[in-house]
Amino acid sequence: MPETLIRKDVLIVGAGPSGLTLACGLARAGVSFHLIDKLGKRLPHSRALVVHLRSLEIFDQLGIADELLPLGNNVAGARVHFAGKPSVNVRFFDQSYAGCRFRGALFVEQERTEAVLDRCLNKLGHKVHFGHELIGFEERSGQVHASCRGDENREYQVECQYVVGSDGAHSVVRSQKNIPFLGSAYPQDFILADVDLTWDAPRNLFQIFIDRGGFLAVLPMKTKTRLISAKGRYRVDAPEPSMEDFQALVAQSAPYRAKLADPVWLTRFHLHHRIADKYVAGRVCLVGDAAHIHSPVGGQGMNTGIQDAWNLAWKLVWALRCADARQSQELLASYHEERHPVGERLIRTTDRAFNFVSGRSWLSQLARAYIAPWLVPRAAGLDNVRTRALYLITQLGISYRRSRLCGPDAGAGIFRRGLVSGDRMPNISVGGVALHGLLHHTKPTVLAVGAGSREDHGEWPVVCLLCGDSYTSKIVRSF
Numbered sequence: 001m002p003e004t005l006i007r008k009d010v011l012i013v014g015a016g017p018s019g020l021t022l023a024c025g026l027a028r029a030g031v032s033f034h035l036i037d038k039l040g041k042r043l044p045h046s047r048a049l050v051v052h053l054r055s056l057e058i059f060d061q062l063g064i065a066d067e068l069l070p071l072g073n074n075v076a077g078a079r080v081h082f083a084g085k086p087s088v089n090v091r092f093f094d095q096s097y098a099g100c101r102f103r104g105a106l107f108v109e110q111e112r113t114e115a116v117l118d119r120c121l122n123k124l125g126h127k128v129h130f131g132h133e134l135i136g137f138e139e140r141s142g143q144v145h146a147s148c149r150g151d152e153n154r155e156y157q158v159e160c161q162y163v164v165g166s167d168g169a170h171s172v173v174r175s176q177k178n179i180p181f182l183g184s185a186y187p188q189d190f191i192l193a194d195v196d197l198t199w200d201a202p203r204n205l206f207q208i209f210i211d212r213g214g215f216l217a218v219l220p221m222k223t224k225t226r227l228i229s230a231k232g233r234y235r236v237d238a239p240e241p242s243m244e245d246f247q248a249l250v251a252q253s254a255p256y257r258a259k260l261a262d263p264v265w266l267t268r269f270h271l272h273h274r275i276a277d278k279y280v281a282g283r284v285c286l287v288g289d290a291a292h293i294h295s296p297v298g299g300q301g302m303n304t305g306i307q308d309a310w311n312l313a314w315k316l317v318w319a320l321r322c323a324d325a326r327q328s329q330e331l332l333a334s335y336h337e338e339r340h341p342v343g344e345r346l347i348r349t350t351d352r353a354f355n356f357v358s359g360r361s362w363l364s365q366l367a368r369a370y371i372a373p374w375l376v377p378r379a380a381g382l383d384n385v386r387t388r389a390l391y392l393i394t395q396l397g398i399s400y401r402r403s404r405l406c407g408p409d410a411g412a413g414i415f416r417r418g419l420v421s422g423d424r425m426p427n428i429s430v431g432g433v434a435l436h437g438l439l440h441h442t443k444p445t446v447l448a449v450g451a452g453s454r455e456d457h458g459e460w461p462v463v464c465l466l467c468g469d470s471y472t473s474k475i476v477r478s479f
C-alpha cells in the first residue's frame with residue numbers, strides 16, 4: 001500500500017536547479033524533506049546554460065564543481081561586434097577575483113547541471129519523486145498540510161513545518177499563498193536554436209552581434225552551440241523559427257563563414273519580468289523562478305535561483321532546530337530581506353541590458369548604432385569598469401550589508417579595504433585549506449584573522465562569524 005500521509009520537516013515543490021540545490025543543502029544537514037516534481041522525467045531541452053563563478057563556488061561546497069567542469073565549456077570572454085565596426089574583445093577573467101578559485105563562465109546545458117545535482121542528492125541518500133504534483137495546501141496549527149498527487153494518480157497528504165515553492169514561473173505555491181507576482185511582459189520575443197555550428201571563430205569566446213535591429217548571441221557549449229536572437233516585436237501568430245532562418249541570421253550578422261546542422265531545439269518564446277512581493281510568508285518560502293523571472297541576457301536566472309536556495313538552506317536548518325519560534329521567524333525573514341533586493345536589482349539590470357541590445361525605441365536604436373560602438377571599446381579597456389561589471393555578472397559582488405543578521409559593522413583590520421559585515425567572504429586559504437570548504441550548514445564558523453601569530457598582538461584584529469552559505473561574512477568585532 002502506498003503511504004497516504006508523509007511527515008517531513010520540509011516539502012520542496014519543484015526539482016529544477018533551485019529545488020535540487022535546496023534539497024542538497026538540507027540533506028547535508030540531515031533535515032528530512034519530501035521533494036516532488038510534476039514532470040514524469042527531465043525535459044530534453046536546456047534553458048539555462050551559463051553557470052557563473054558564484055554558483056561554481058556553491059557547487060564546490062557541495063563537492064560537485066569538479067564533476068560539472070569537464071561537462072561544459074570554459075568561456076574566457078566575449079567578442080562584441082557592432083555592425084560595420086571592428087569587433088571588441090572583452091576578457092572575463094585574467095586574474096583571481098575575490099579569492100575565487102574558478103576562472104571564466106562555464107557554458108553547460110541545464111540538463112547536465114541538474115543531472116550532477118541529482119547524483120549529489122542520490123549520494124546523500126535522497127531522490128526526486130518525479131510525476132508527483134502539489135495540488136494545494138493550508139497552514140493550520142503551526143504546520144503545513146499539503147495535498148499531492150503521485151504514482152498512478154493517487155492522492156496523498158504531506159504534513160510538514162515549511163513548504164518551499166521552487167516550482168518555477170507558474171508557481172502553484174505562490175498562487176495558493178496569494179503572493180502577487182508583480183511585473184509585465186517584454187514587448188520583444190526571442191528565437192533560439194541549439195545546433196552544431198562549424199565556423200572559424202574561437203570556441204572559448206562567446207560572440208554577440210549587435211546592430212540597429214537587435215542582437216544575435218552565439219554561445220558555445222561543450223559540443224553544441226546556442227544561437228539566441230531578439231530582433232522583433234512579439235506576435236502571437238509568429239511561426240516557429242527554422243534552420244534556414246538561423247542560417248540567414250548568421251550570414252547577415254557574422255563575419256565568419258558558418259555551417260549549422262543537427263538542431264536539438266528550435267523555438268520562439270516570449271518572456272516576462274516579474275518578482276514576488278514576498279519571498280517568505282508564514283511557513284511558505286519561494287526560491288528561483290517562482291520568486292523572480294526576467295530576460296535571459298547575462299544568464300542570471302538559474303544562478304540567482306541556486307543562490308536563493310543556498311541562502312535559504314542553512315536558515316531552514318537553523319529555524320527547524322531553534323526552540324524559539326520568534327527567532328526562527330526572524331531568521332527566515334532575513335531570507336526575504338537579503339534575497340528580495342537581489343531579485344529587484346537583477347530585474348532592473350537585465351531590463352536595462354535587454355533594452356540596450358534589443359529595445360525598439362529610437363533611443364535604443366541610436367545607442368546600438370552610434371553610442372555603444374564608441375563607448376564599449378573604451379570602457380572595456382578600463383580595469384575598474386571591467387572589474388565592477390564582472391562582480392555584477394559573476395554574482396561575486398552580491399552583499400547583504402543591510403541584513404538584520406549583520407552585527408555592528410566592523411570592517412576594519414586587514415579587511416579595511418572594502419570588506420564589511422554582510423559581504424561574501426573571499427575563499428582564502430586557512431592552514432592550506434580553502435575557507436569555504438570548512439564552513440558548515442549546521443553550525444556557525446568563527447574566523448579570527450590577524451597578521452602574524454596570536455603571541456604578536458594578544459588579540460585578533462577581526463573576528464568574523466560565518467554561516468553556511470559563505471556569502472554572509474558577519475564581521476562581528478574588530479579591535
Ligand SMILES: Cc1cc2nc3c(=O)[nH]c(=O)nc-3n(C[C@H](O)[C@H](O)[C@H](O)COP(=O)(O)OP(=O)(O)OC[C@H]3O[C@@H](n4cnc5c(N)ncnc54)[C@H](O)[C@@H]3O)c2cc1C
Binds near residue numbers: 016036039172299
Ligand atoms: C531561453 C532561456 C535561456 C536561459 N539561460 C539562462 C542562463 O544561461 N543562465 C541562467 O542562470 N539562467 C538562464 N535562464 C533562466 C533559467 O532557465 C531559470 O531561471 C531556471 O530554470 C529556474 O530554475 P528553477 O529551479 O527556479 O525553476 P524551473 O527550472 O522552472 O523548475 C521548476 C520545476 O517545478 C516543477 N513544478 C511546477 N509546478 C509543480 C507542481 N505543482 N508540483 C510539482 N512540481 C511542479 C516543474 O515541473 C519544474 O521541473 C534561461 C531561461 C530561458 C527561457
